[in-house]
C-alpha cells in the first residue's frame with residue numbers, strides 16, 4: 501500500500517486527524533520506509549526510525565508501518581514486544597534501563613531497582629510526572645562481569661548498590 505493511502509487508512513481507522521507537524525514526521529518515516537524499499541525485512545530498522553521520530557511507538561504509527569509494509573499489525577507488535585529498546589508508551593528524557601538478567605539479579609538488581617522506584621516515586625515501566633525519567637527492567641545488557649548494571653542513555657553504571665542510586669539520579673537533574 502502507498503504511504504499516503506496507509507496514512508489515510510490509519511487516520512480513518514483510528515479516528516483522529518494528523519496535524520501539520522505530525523504530517524512532517526510521517527513524511528520522514530515514509531522516506532525511511534522508501535530507503536529500505538518497503539521491505540518487511542527492514543521492520544526493525546524502520547521501527548527504530550519511527551521511535552526516533554515520534555519518541556515512542558504510538559498505535560497510529562504502528563498501524564502506519566504495518567499497512568505500508570503490508571504486514572499484520574499483530575506481527576509488528578510481536579516484534580516490538582520482543583525487543584526491550586522499543587516502547588509503546590511515552591518515555592522520559594532519560595530511560596533508566598535496569599538489567600534483571602541472571603547475573604545482575606543474583607548480585608542484587610532487585611533492591612537496586614526498588615531504590616530507583618523509591619527515589620523517583622514511580623514503579624518500573626512508568627515515567628516521572630516531570631517527564632524526566634522512565635524506569636524499565638530489561639534482559640541482559642551484555643556487561644555481566646559488572647553486575648548489577650543500569651544504563652542511562654549511553655552511560656553504564658556498574659556494580660550498583662541501593663545506597664548509590666540517589667547520587668546517580670542527581671547526575672541527570
Ligand code: FES
Nearest residue numbers: 599601604641643
Ligand atoms: S545479566 Fe545483567 S548485564 Fe548480563
